[in-house]
Amino acid sequence: xxxxxxxxxxxxxxxxxxxxxxxxxxxxxxxxxxxxxxxxxxxxxxxxxxxxxxxxxxxxxxxxxxxxxxxxxxxxxxxxxxxxxxxxxxxxxxxxxxxxxxxxxxxxxxxxxxxxxxxxxxxxxxxxxxxxxxxxxxxxxxxxxxxxxxxxxxxxxxxxxxxxxxxxxxxxxxxxxxxxxxxxxxxxxxxxxxxxxxxxxxxx
Amino acid sequence: xxxxxxxxxxxxxxxxxxxxxxxxxxxxxxxxxxxxxxxxxxxxxxxxxxxxxxxxxxxxxxxxxxxxxxxxxxxxxxxxxxxxxxxxxxxxxxxxxxxxxxxxxxxxxxxxxxxxxxxxxxxxxxxxxxxxxxxxxxxxxxxxxxxxxxxxxxxxxxxxxxxxxxxxxxxxxxxxxxxxxxxxxxxxxxxxxxxxxxxxxxxx
DNA sequence: CGGGAAGCTGAGCAAGCGCTTAGACGCTCC
DNA sequence: GGAGCGTCTAAGCGCTTGCTCAGCTTCCCG
Numbered sequence: 258x259x260x261x262x263x264x265x266x267x268x269x270x271x272x273x274x275x276x277x278x279x280x281x282x283x284x285x286x287x288x289x290x291x292x293x294x295x296x297x298x299x300x301x302x303x304x305x306x307x308x309x310x311x312x313x314x315x316x317x318x319x320x321x322x323x324x325x326x327x328x329x330x331x332x333x334x335x336x337x338x339x340x341x342x343x344x345x346x347x348x349x350x351x352x353x354x355x356x357x358x359x360x361x362x363x364x365x366x367x368x369x370x371x372x373x374x375x376x377x378x379x380x381x382x383x384x385x386x387x388x389x390x391x392x393x394x395x396x397x398x399x400x401x402x403x404x405x406x407x408x409x410x411x412x413x414x415x416x417x418x419x420x421x422x423x424x425x426x427x428x429x430x431x432x433x434x435x436x437x438x439x440x441x442x443x444x445x446x447x448x449x450x451x452x453x454x455x456x457x458x459x460x461x
Numbered sequence: 462x463x464x465x466x467x468x469x470x471x472x473x474x475x476x477x478x479x480x481x482x483x484x485x486x487x488x489x490x491x492x493x494x495x496x497x498x499x500x501x502x503x504x505x506x507x508x509x510x511x512x513x514x515x516x517x518x519x520x521x522x523x524x525x526x527x528x529x530x531x532x533x534x535x536x537x538x539x540x541x542x543x544x545x546x547x548x549x550x551x552x553x554x555x556x557x558x559x560x561x562x563x564x565x566x567x568x569x570x571x572x573x574x575x576x577x578x579x580x581x582x583x584x585x586x587x588x589x590x591x592x593x594x595x596x597x598x599x600x601x602x603x604x605x606x607x608x609x610x611x612x613x614x615x616x617x618x619x620x621x622x623x624x625x626x627x628x629x630x631x632x633x634x635x636x637x638x639x640x641x642x643x644x645x646x647x648x649x650x651x652x653x654x655x656x657x658x659x660x661x662x663x664x665x
Numbered sequence: 666c667g668g669g670a671a672g673c674t675g676a677g678c679a680a681g682c683g684c685t686t687a688g689a690c691g692c693t694c695c
Numbered sequence: 696g697g698a699g700c701g702t703c704t705a706a707g708c709g710c711t712t713g714c715t716c717a718g719c720t721t722c723c724c725g
Binding site for chain 2: 711712713714715716
């Protein structure tokens with residue numbers, strides 16, 4: 258319910274209405290079963306239309322995945338870039354980046370699952386484009402960590418390895434997060450921000 | 462090459478020869494394309510036989526996935542349980558657990574990808590069995606962290622949340638690890654053991 | 666040498682797939 | 696009022712899928 262509301266909410270700016278219904282239906286189906294196990298008949302059915310209607314709005318099933326993947330990655334990148342460019346110390350900016358990124362992957366864990374784990378089903382040219390967006394996200398995190406090292410706030414022997422680990426930790430939230438579980442997205446965001454700061458800060 | 466050798470090596474005790482070839486072929490195919498996108502014809506072809514020969518050794522395609530998943534999870538659990546039961550401080554045992562677990566997910570990243578990310582394709586009863594093994598793995602990590610807290614070595618406000626984060630961090634290595642990349646499995650294991658200790662240790 | 670199990674193949678079946686087509690509906694605009 | 700357009704459906708095409716089966720070979724055991 259909350260999850261479904263969130264799924265819909267994130268795609269509010271897609272028009273016409275039928276196209277938006279198709280995208281949200283596809284997100285849910287892809288997240289539950291995976292791209293390859295999802296049929297176009299299933300997507301159309303969830304959106305309340307016949308199988309053929311899908312092809313009026315999207316040329317192929319893969320184009321639906323591309324749309325979802327592109328929008329999701331653009332949003333991720335925007336969040337991380339905003340945290341990087343904000344005022345404040347490197348610790349504050351890193352904590353914000355992790356908190357926001359993790360919270361998004363928990364709240365929108367269906368979208369996150371598709372965005373992060375169904376990349377391999379994209380066509381070659383679409384895949385290349387998405388990989389570009391991912392590299393920019395990685396650069397945003399790395400840049401904050403480098404600032405912290407330069408300022409003497411952080412003690413990080415392996416900057417790119419730690420960047421990878423931080424991103425990996427945040428992303429994997431989409432895989433295991435359960436909306437019926439004990440923790441809210443806010444709580445997980447706060448916990449992870451704390452854990453990441455411990456990973457990079459000057460040791461005692 | 463190294464990766465393929467590792468893929469084969471991990472399944473050395475399966476007989477007869479044809480069954481082992483099928484399993485290693487299935488691991489590679491599932492890891493590359495995912496379970497649903499892999500055809501039984503592809504698996505049989507990689508193992509050097511006709512599509513029909515697969516069904517002499519395994520009743521269904523899902524049974525192949527189950528076999529891979531079960532053996533992989535049993536090995537994971539054995540590694541973590543051994544680290545839990547070893548001599549030494551909680552710090553030493555946690556570092557060993559992470560180092561070994563991460564190294565395995567890097568060395569056997571094809572197997573790891575299948576084991577960790579294709580669970581959802583298992584039949585309901587097989588899935589339930591695997592979930593039991595996963596819970597035991599989680600308990601092993603949690604137990605080491607609890608020991609560290611009791612001994613005053615660790616400062617962990619949220620034990621189960623941190624346990625989840627540690628496991629998640631290790632598991633996700635299978636997703637991003639690239640054998641042609643700069644880092645060896647040993648190096649990643651050492652880096653991650655250090656990062657995890659920083660997450661749990663008393664802050665100075 | 667003979668018989669039966671085990672391993673394997675070529676051919677193919679039923680079902681389900683992504684996607685297309687022909688045609689009908691309702692809307693706007695002149 | 697009817698032409699034109701965007702939206703949608705029922706039907707179905709061509710293909711691939713997981714899986715089966717009759718029959719062939721190979722090898723062990725007496």
